[in-house]
Amino acid sequence: MALKIGVLLKHVPDTNSRIQLKGEMIDETDIKYVINPYDEFAIEEAIKTKDLWVKGGEQVEIVGICLGPTAAQKSLRDAFAVGVDRGIHILDNDKKAIDARSVSQALAKVCAEEKFNLIFAGKQAVDTDAHAVAQMVAERLKMPHIAVVSKCEWTGATSAKVERDIEGGMKEIYTVKMPALLTANKGLNKMRLASLPGIRAASKKEIKEVPLPEVKAGYKVKGWSLPPERGKVKLIEGEPEKQAAELVRLLHEEAKVV
Amino acid sequence: MKKVLILAEHKKGSLKKASLELTGASKGMEVSAIVFGSDAKAAADDLAAKGVQNVFWVKDAKFDHYHPEAYAAAMDQVVSQVKPNIILGNASSLGKDLIAKMAARLDAPLAADCTEATIQPDIKLRRPFFSGKAVGTIEFEPAELVCITVRPNSLAPGEVSSTAGKVNELAVNFDFASSAVQFVGKTEGSSDKPDLTEAAIIVSGGRSMKTKENFKILNELADVLGAAVGASRAAVDEGLASHDMQVGQTGKTVNPKLYIANGISGAIQHLAGMRTSKVIVAINKDAAAPLFQKADYGIVGDLFVIVPLLTKEFKKLLGKA
Numbered sequence: 005m006a007l008k009i010g011v012l013l014k015h016v017p018d019t020n021s022r023i024q025l026k027g028e029m030i031d032e033t034d035i036k037y038v039i040n041p042y043d044e045f046a047i048e049e050a051i052k053t054k055d056l057w058v059k060g061g062e063q064v065e066i067v068g069i070c071l072g073p074t075a076a077q078k079s080l081r082d083a084f085a086v087g088v089d090r091g092i093h094i095l096d097n098d099k100k101a102i103d104a105r106s107v108s109q110a111l112a113k114v115c116a117e118e119k120f121n122l123i124f125a126g127k128q129a130v131d132t133d134a135h136a137v138a139q140m141v142a143e144r145l146k147m148p149h150i151a152v153v154s155k156c157e158w159t160g161a162t163s164a165k166v167e168r169d170i171e172g173g174m175k176e177i178y179t180v181k182m183p184a185l186l187t188a189n190k191g192l193n194k195m196r197l198a199s200l201p202g203i204r205a206a207s208k209k210e211i212k213e214v215p216l217p218e219v220k221a222g223y224k225v226k227g228w229s230l231p232p233e234r235g236k237v238k239l240i241e242g243e244p245e246k247q248a249a250e251l252v253r254l255l256h257e258e259a260k261v262v
Numbered sequence: 263m264k265k266v267l268i269l270a271e272h273k274k275g276s277l278k279k280a281s282l283e284l285t286g287a288s289k290g291m292e293v294s295a296i297v298f299g300s301d302a303k304a305a306a307d308d309l310a311a312k313g314v315q316n317v318f319w320v321k322d323a324k325f326d327h328y329h330p331e332a333y334a335a336a337m338d339q340v341v342s343q344v345k346p347n348i349i350l351g352n353a354s355s356l357g358k359d360l361i362a363k364m365a366a367r368l369d370a371p372l373a374a375d376c377t378e379a380t381i382q383p384d385i386k387l388r389r390p391f392f393s394g395k396a397v398g399t400i401e402f403e404p405a406e407l408v409c410i411t412v413r414p415n416s417l418a419p420g421e422v423s424s425t426a427g428k429v430n431e432l433a434v435n436f437d438f439a440s441s442a443v444q445f446v447g448k449t450e451g452s453s454d455k456p457d458l459t460e461a462a463i464i465v466s467g468g469r470s471m472k473t474k475e476n477f478k479i480l481n482e483l484a485d486v487l488g489a490a491v492g493a494s495r496a497a498v499d500e501g502l503a504s505h506d507m508q509v510g511q512t513g514k515t516v517n518p519k520l521y522i523a524n525g526i527s528g529a530i531q532h533l534a535g536m537r538t539s540k541v542i543v544a545i546n547k548d549a550a551a552p553l554f555q556k557a558d559y560g561i562v563g564d565l566f567v568i569v570p571l572l573t574k575e576f577k578k579l580l581g582k583a
């Protein structure tokens with residue numbers, strides 16, 4: 005039996021990018037786009053899982069799925085270079101799928117057709133930071149999910165033991181039977197670097213472009229603004245003892261936060 | 263009148279402050295709440311005392327730990343009973359997961375991790391995008407039901423009304439045995455301090471802490487202030503602090519009223535996690551450190567000298583000397 009692993013990946017602004025506004029809109033001219041950092045963990049886990057299963061005699065294919073404008077294909081190619089086998093690009097140049105509801109509708113539709121045994125995604129995308137799309141895809145597929153996974157250990161042919169990070173440094177531990185969707189947190193792994201043959205092979209791998217399915221966004225984003233600037237920093241001068249005493253006084257009497 | 267369903271949370275029975283921010287936002291409305299766990303009685307009573315008319319307490323010990331499918335089944339039962347127009351939760355580990363799942367199940371719009379939220383008379387929401395580098399106003403499309411999660415420490419805690427509501431024990435139909443997901447266990451947390459994402463005060467350290475042992479001086483300051491201790495990614499990568507302490511782009515997003523950064527340069531990815539802090543203090547020996555541009559108060563100096571002095575001064579102030 006051939007097994008199919010899906011990886012949901014998003015093309016997002018590099019975390020070093022400065023975000024600026026042009027009128028009331030985000031100015032995208034100077035932004036450099038990359039694979040969402042959390043999706044890198046998802047890609048790596050998919051490749052590790054494939055390697056393990058292939059060793060066990062299975063045939064395994066990894067399919068990257070990316071929704072976004074034409075330029076987003078770059079993230080699929082980058083994923084190919086480390087080992088993702090083929091890609092599906094849901095083309096959305098008009099930015100119709102702008103929220104978790106519409107994006108999850110589109111991704112779920114495409115995933116349903118592929119009939120994945122396992123899906124990996126990043127725990128959140130660093131542009132919208134909704135931390136929701138992957139869970140919503142799972143729910144629409146009626147697939148169980150565990151989110152924010154920092155450890156995944158295969159205990160049988162179809163079941164894994166996974167650790168989910170929650171508040172206070174605690175971890176919830178679950179066993180999960182496939183088909184299932186897991187979202188990756190930092191700590192799960194570190195994405196391998198692309199090899200030269202990998203990069204060469206990447207340009208030949210297949211990207212199937214599909215139109216955006218009928219989706220319904222839940223909201224519009226209006227009134228963009230940049231976070232309020234703080235006033236100029238108040239630097240506290242003097243000897244260390246005086247500085248410490250003055251800072252404590254200011255936090256208590258002026259800022260009133262202690 | 264719009265009906266609200268709150269996903270409430272507790273820690274060892276006591277209602278989280280973040281949940282009280284949700285009751286505060288729903289003042290005067292028709293409000294139900296759901297709370298999970300055999301140890302949640304005090305939290306359920308507290309919700310009723312805060313004027314939540316109908317508190318649904320899932321008392322069955324099988325619900326002591328999060329199970330996405332099982333919790334969703336419980337939410338389903340309450341949703342079909344109270345028919346809410348707004349499902350409201352915190353952008354916590356539980357809220358972010360379960361409310362997203364419910365939004366898909368009910369095919370409702372979801373605005374996650376809002377930092378400004380008014381729900382009456384009209385819904386007004388703002389939330390950060392691009393890790394806080396921009397903020398946008400959310401305008402829902404017309405819908406019978408919307409889902410909203412709010413970042414802890416964004417709203418003022420308060421009660422729904424002074425008339426106490428009632429607690430209903432909710433029996434949930436869910437077949438744990440045949441679920442593809444089984445809860446196996448939970449590891450203990452690494453500290454007894456408040457969680458970073460909920461803490462009102464955070465003391466954090468960077469690469470400059472040099473050793474794990476040196477975090478002791480931050481811990482001492484944090485203990486005096488009842489604060490949580492955070493770290494930069496450089497400190498985590500060098501093994502000085504654990505990953506659950508990391509603040510920033512690939513760590514926690516925090517929202518305290520006071521953030522004291524010790525020997526942290528102020529990289530854009532660190533700012534991503536703490537820029538909404540009400541007051542930011544930077545302590546750094548390099549006057550050119552970028553964090554001084556984003557801070558309210560700053561001391562140019564050696565943290566190993568300044569931090570112990572701060573601990574001493576706060577002890578004096580708070581009568582703990």
Ligand SMILES: Cc1cc2nc3c(=O)[nH]c(=O)nc-3n(C[C@H](O)[C@H](O)[C@H](O)COP(=O)(O)OP(=O)(O)OC[C@H]3O[C@@H](n4cnc5c(N)ncnc54)[C@H](O)[C@@H]3O)c2cc1C
Nearest residue numbers: 468469470494495496510511512513525527532547548565
């Ligand atoms: C994709 C991506 C994601 C990232 N995610 C995160 C994240 O989540 N969180 C995060 O923090 N970073 C993140 N980073 C890393 C970030 O870019 C910085 O490298 C990191 O924040 C630097 O940590 P630091 O300030 O401790 O170290 P440094 O930048 O090395 O700064 C150390 C500072 O300490 C000061 N100093 C040294 N000794 C003393 C002393 N005795 N007293 C006072 N001051 C002293 C120095 O002047 C300096 O300013 C990410 C980077 C990338 C590319």
